[in-house]
Amino acid sequence: MDQRISFVSIATADLAASRRFYVEGLGWEPALDVPGEVVMLGAGERLVLSLWDRAAFEAEVGESTVSGPGVLPFSLAHNVETPALVDEVLGLAASAGAQVRLAADRAWGGYTGYFADPDGVRWEVAWNPGPIGLQVVPGTDTTPRV
Amino acid sequence: MDQRISFVSIATADLAASRRFYVEGLGWEPALDVPGEVVMLGAGERLVLSLWDRAAFEAEVGESTVSGPGVLPFSLAHNVETPALVDEVLGLAASAGAQVRLAADRAWGGYTGYFADPDGVRWEVAWNPGPIGLQVVPGTDTTPRV
Numbered sequence: 565m566d567q568r569i570s571f572v573s574i575a576t577a578d579l580a581a582s583r584r585f586y587v588e589g590l591g592w593e594p595a596l597d598v599p600g601e602v603v604m605l606g607a608g609e610r611l612v613l614s615l616w617d618r619a620a621f622e623a624e625v626g627e628s629t630v631s632g633p634g635v636l637p638f639s640l641a642h643n644v645e646t647p648a649l650v651d652e653v654l655g656l657a658a659s660a661g662a663q664v665r666l667a668a669d670r671a672w673g674g675y676t677g678y679f680a681d682p683d684g685v686r687w688e689v690a691w692n693p694g695p696i697g698l699q700v701v702p703g704t705d706t707t708p709r710v
Numbered sequence: 711m712d713q714r715i716s717f718v719s720i721a722t723a724d725l726a727a728s729r730r731f732y733v734e735g736l737g738w739e740p741a742l743d744v745p746g747e748v749v750m751l752g753a754g755e756r757l758v759l760s761l762w763d764r765a766a767f768e769a770e771v772g773e774s775t776v777s778g779p780g781v782l783p784f785s786l787a788h789n790v791e792t793p794a795l796v797d798e799v800l801g802l803a804a805s806a807g808a809q810v811r812l813a814a815d816r817a818w819g820g821y822t823g824y825f826a827d828p829d830g831v832r833w834e835v836a837w838n839p840g841p842i843g844l845q846v847v848p849g850t851d852t853t854p855r856v
Binding site (some may be wrong): 613 | 720731
């Protein structure tokens with residue numbers, strides 16, 4: 565497993581307010597801007613800050629992994645080059661004692677799963693063949709999945 | 711303000727358990743390893759994942775900014791090249807409506823303050839003249855402060 569954070573994602577209570585703060589207030593420029601759903605902002609070399617509408621985030625991640633006691637409304641992501649690497653990293657996390665949610669194909673075309681670190685910080689492990697997903701990994705297999 | 715996350719910091723409940731998970735479990739290599747206090751791990755180009763002992767983190771950040779209802783045990787950091795830029799970014803955040811904790815000189819030689827985004831996600835704005843602090847900014851003024 566490479567040492568790499570690809571996304572920092574925040575499940576916002578009010579996406580419009582968060583967007584206003586980062587984009588109009590701090591002057592950050594969105595790389596992706598889908599009203600009511602998500603705003604993504606470059607935050608470094610191969611690093612993206614993702615502001616999600618909380619409901620849209622929960623629809624993707626699953627409610628129980630986003631809210632509730634001890635669950636933080638944010639996650640880190642580790643993006644990898646191939647779907648097989650998603651399973652490999654999740655297996656590594658499981659063998660290190662992490663709670664793992666096995667990867668699944670996502671409606672948007674990716675393949676992602678989750679693990680939680682000892683403090684309950686959730687990590688998404690993702691193969692994301694979309695344009696922003698491709699930007700965050702060093703080298704990506706762009707071959708369509710069979 | 712540049713679009714840049716420099717540190718992702720987690721205030722761990724049990725630093726030894728977190729260290730074991732990331733270092734022995736996932737195989738990540740520490741860039742700094744101070745038992746009972748902090749473990750820092752490279753997480754990308756100019757990006758560091760910081761695992762803090764919660765008490766050490768609170769001693770630095772201030773208890774009220776780390777725990778309590780609605781306060782998350784983690785923070786993001788935006789590192790800048792000079793102390794003056796710390797004040798400038800905090801001023802920008804204040805004018806964007808953020809709650810700001812003004813910057814102060816720190817015992818370890820840096821100059822740091824905080825703001826909170828609309829969801830209460832805390833951002834440290836830091837001038838850090840130490841070796842790891844220098845690594846995360848594009849160009850650093852290494853002139854000693856007067």
